[in-house]
Amino acid sequence: MDNEVRSLSKKRKTMDALLRGLIYLCAAATFVLVLALIVYIFVKGVGEISWDFLTTAPSHLKGTIGILPNIISTIYIILTSLIIVLPLGVGAAIYLNEYATNRKVVAFIEFATETLTGIPSIIYGLVGMLFFCQYMGLQGCLLSGALTLVIMILPTIVRTTQESLKTVPQSYREGAVALGATKWHAIRTIVLPSSVEGILTGCILAIGRIVGESAALIFTAGVASILITNILEALQSSGGTLSVALYVYVYERGEFEVGYAIAAILMILVLAINIGIKLINAKLKKRA
Amino acid sequence: MKAKNIVELVMNTIFFLCGIIAILAVLIITVYMIISGIPAIREIGFTEFIFGQEWASTAADPKFGILPFILSSIYATAGAIIIGVPIGILTAVYISKIAKPKTAAVIYPAIQLLAGIPSVVYGLIGMLVLVPAIMNVFDLSNGTCLLAVIIVLSIMILPNIVSVSETALSAVPPEYEEGSMALGATKIETIFRVSIPAAKSGIAAGVVLGVGRAIGETMAVMxxxxxxxxxxxxxNSVTLLTTAVAKEMSYASGLQREALFSIALVLFVxxxxxxxxxxxxxxxxxSK
Known part of the structure; x- marks a missing residue:
């Protein structure tokens, strides 16, 4: 390398060094930025998290803030969305990969799925408000929020499931059909079990998306922080998830410490989600 | 045998229905956006709405011109692209062409973490760290401004640009690069004259993806x-298309509310x- 560079003209040499320096600078800047962001949030936030903060509802009487209602809202919204989106998303992927015979239909569905990926969450929020809250009469409640998120995370589930269905060897299906199984039987007993990890990855990605979502939820699920533990009751009432609560506490009420604490919790979740996906991918690779 | 066929037909239909949900969703979103967005544009007048320079929705004589929002959105997105794209591409170059595999294995997932961080967390850091910093550095009375938006957005689109560019750069056939090196070009010259031009279609896709993310971002910008x-x-303090909708939606009514849906329609287009x-x-x- 050194020999090669020495034989170059001075102009080329300077240019080379300059560009190389620029590349290192950009990579270093990006990396430092990520680290700084994470460290800063943890330093500012972790100290603010306490047992009471996590396990109580906000109290006007005592003037304390607790995020238990928001944690519960987040969990309920995740559960409800996943329960609804999983059969739909996996079903759509099965159709695209196993049943569909018309190429044009497949291309059209895939185009629609891609389009959904590109629509920003504020638009989901508006249409969710118009369709679920007003047209279907659900009003602003966790269920409206969850249904809006279902549409939003559908592409994620479809894509990851489709990818893992594609990795199931064709011979499995042929073998099953040769033994007299119907297509559905083969899918249920052979194909789907072989692509469980892919579906799981999709779920984890979807959870990440839901946890981080705010714009689509403010107008559909609302911003309330009232403690309701019964899931059926909770689904019918307004409730803000952690991200929404962060926004409300910081932007509308100026409670910055609470914001940092929630941000730290969200970051822990984001890290956990990334590690989870890594583990599944590692397991997949080992098997392949 | 017959029962089996019926099951098969039923399953086929169910999966087909799952498959077309994505299409239905896109249709519903489009229809709702158009139906709810058109009336105000008609009432206000297309040119007055799009090219009007004044937005005073709550004034006694309300004005509904959204040119400031449109231009702010375009400027903010362009600014984010100008800052984010070069840094993102050079970081991707580092990861894919220069870094040792072990280093790349640390840096790449770290940058992908950025994609998982909820936008409200970016908003929090932007509001409490970036905005005061801009205020001090440029000696302004208030740090909330277009520059802050541009910086936050350029960080938020980084992971998209890096991952798409990295994939495109890694897919460049090694023969191209080897050929260039064999002809006497240095590693850096090869990267800029051969690898990046060969990956340009993929990199362009990354940029467009970044544009989509930036223009649709709401909460962090807000x-x-x-x-x-x-x-x-x-x-100057600015309002973008997304934030114009989000800011007033919770209390708007009548023509003001309809105008918000029209803004959303413009964003949707x-x-x-x-x-x-x-x-x-x-x-x-x-197809390549």
Whole structure:
């Protein structure tokens, strides 16, 4: 390398060094930025998290803030969305990969799925408000929020499931059909079990998306922080998830410490989600 | 045998229905956006709405001109692209061409973490760290401005640009690069003259993806933009298309509310155009 560079003209040499320096600078800047962001949030936030903060509802009487209602809202919204989106998303992927015979239909569905990926969450929020809250009469409640998120995370589930269905060897299906199984039987007993990890990855990605979502939820699920533990009751009432609560506490009420604490919790979740996906991918690779 | 066929037919239909949900969702979103967005545009007048320079929705004599929002959105997105794209591409170059595999294995996932961080967390950091910093550095009375929006957005689109560019750069056939090196070009010259041009379609897709993300971002922007309906200037408080909708939606009524849906329709049109361009780039990449 050194020999090669020495034989170059001075102009080329300077240019080379300059560009190389620029590349290192950009990579270093990006990396430092990520680290700084994470460290800063943890330093500012972790100290603010306490047992009471996590396990109580906000109290006007005592003037304390607790995020238990928001944690519960987040969990309920995740559960409800996943329960609804999983059969739909996996079903759509099965159709695209196993049943569909018309190429044009497949291309059209895939185009629609891609389009959904590109629509920003504020638009989901508006249409969710118009369709679920007003047209279907659900009003602003966790269920409206969850249904809006279902549409939003559908592409994620479809894509990851489709990818893992594609990795199931064709011979499995042929073998099953040769033994007299119907297509559905083969899918249920052979194909789907072989692509469980892919579906799981999709779920984890979807959870990440839901946890981080705010714009689509403010107008559909609302911003309330009232403690309701019964899931059926909770689904019918307004409730803000952690991200929404962060926004409300910081932007509308100026409670910055609470914001940092929630941000730290969200970051822990984001890290956990990334590690989870890594583990599944590692397991997949080992098997392949 | 017959029962089996019926089961097969039923399952086929169920999966088909799952498959067309994505299409239905896109249709419903489009229809709702158009139906709810058109009336106000008609009432206000298309040119007055799009090219009107003043937005005073709650004034006694209300004005509904959204040119400031449109231009702010375009400027903010362009600014984010100008900062984010070079840094993102050079970081991707480092990861894919220069870094040792072990280093790349640390840096790449770290940058992908950025993609998982909820936008409200970016908003929080932007509001409490970036905005005061801009205020001090440029000696402004208030740090909420277009520049803050641009910086936050350029960080938020980084992971998209890096991952798409990295994939494209890694897919460049090694023979191209070896050929260039064999002809006497240095490693850096090869990267800039051969690898990046060869990966340009993929990199372009990454840029378009970044544009889509930036123009649709709401909550993070809301927290740092100041949300005054000014014409865009670097150190002025601005309102973007997304934040114009989010800011007033919770209390708007009548024509003001309808106008908000019209803003959303304009945003939706922008997004659909970006989606189409993205699809074009991806298709071209596939067929290669």
């Amino acid at each position: 927290m740092v933009a100041g949300n005054v309906a000014n014409m865009p200037e670097l150190f 922008f997004i659909m155009i970006i989606n189409l361009i993205l699809n074009m780039f991806l298709k071209r990449g596939d």
